[in-house]
Amino acid sequence: MLRAQPGATHIVLTRGGALSPEGDAVQADLARECTDEVVDALESMGLEHTGAITLEPLDTVISDAARQARRLAPGDPDDTVVWEELLGRTREESTLNATFLAFLTIACLLAAIGVVTDSPVTIVGAMVVGPEFGPLAALAVAIVRRERRLARRSLLALVVGFPVAMLVTAVGALAAEAAGWLSLETFDRIHQVDFIYQVGPFSLVVALLAGSAGMLALVSSKSAALVGVFISVTTVPAAGFAVVAATVGQWHVALLSVCQLGVNMIGIVSAGVLVLALHPRRRQALRRRRGARPDRVW
Structure with a gap:
């Protein structure tokens, strides 16, 4: 063969x-x-x-x-999906373990500090550290491939990971409030990072574009592009902002931050599904133009 x-x-x-x-x-x-x-x-x-x-x-x-x-x-290497490779990478990055929880918690804490200090640089650092794109990409792969086990694994990482990270961040925010580092007056002076909780049409557009770029980077093994994806969406910063807003009683802002988190997650998964769904069709069309059988070339 x-x-x-x-x-x-x-x-x-x-x-x-x-x-x-x-x-x-x-x-x-x-x-x-x-x-x-x-x-x-x-x-x-x-x-x-x-x-x-x-x-x-x-x-x-x-x-x-x-x-x-x-x-x-037949075809182009950058337009080719090696499904077993993709499944292996997403399965590894979507596993709920101590390392995943540690990275997600550190990212949420960094996001909370960035909110309190009104520091966009710290917010960007939290975006890069956050490991949430792995489970989101795995969920998109699971939907396309109908891999129930992978879907359960990725959903477990998200459903358990974010609440745990936000709970630890809440404890840290309450400690900062008790120490006098955080107050309602401090929260009212936040202006440079208030874009995090401002949900609008562009929130979904950015999430769709970032999810598409991230999935293309995974299927083409261009991992350098993933860094740009990490600093494009406000998943972890929205979680950190929600916690800080809740601790000072700004429940409206906390709710908007949670909505921002949900919009970003839905947008990334939807874009990933769309990219994966279109890839095989392009490959089959290319093989037909070259006179090869669409199902096998060996």
């Missing part, structure tokens, strides 16, 4: 090279465009039950055969 795949090269067979479980070891370099089809073919052989299918990205390959494989593989 690998030898018949135009996007596969550098195929190596080591008979009896695998010891646990026993068997042959097969290795091949694949153009990204054909990786999904090869994985489907290997799974149809049941190799994940008798052995293992391991994917590892290669940063640099200098070879005429590799260049030929990239030319023969």
Whole structure:
């Protein structure tokens, strides 16, 4: 199957090279465009039950055969979704564990400090530290792939993570209020970061654009673009603002902040679903134009 795949090269067979479980070891370099089809073919052989299918990205390959494989593989690597890779990344980043809770709590605390000190720089720091995009992206993948287990995992991380982080932030805000660092007068002097709770049409537009960019960065392995996504949406800052507003009795502002949080989360997930839903159609249309079967190229 690998030898018949135009996007596969550098195929190596080591008979009896695998010891646990026993068997042959097969290795091949694949153009990204054909990786999904090869994985489907290997799974149809049941190799994940008798052995293992391991994917590892290669940063640099200098070879005429590799260049030929990239030319023969249909499509463009940046427009290709490797579903197993995407599922693995989102599954790892959407797990509710101590590390996720720690990052989310630290981000909420930073956001609260940014609100109290009226510091946009601290708010941006909270956006970058916040890990909430992982579960949101995983939820979008789960909706498209109908992966109920992944959906439950991501929803658990969001439903448990944010309340825990906000509760810890509330304790810190009350302590700051008791120490005289935070008061209603201090809250009324906030002007540079009041955009966080101002919900409007552009809140949804920014969330949709950021969610689209984030999902494109995930499916194309362009992780550098994710930093721009993190500092575009006000999910964690809205949570921190809601806590600070509630501790000083500004319930209207707290409610608006919670609405901002919800709008951003819904927008990111919706955009992620749309990007993933459109990707396979573009690939199939490209294969039809090249005269290849839309379901298999091997």
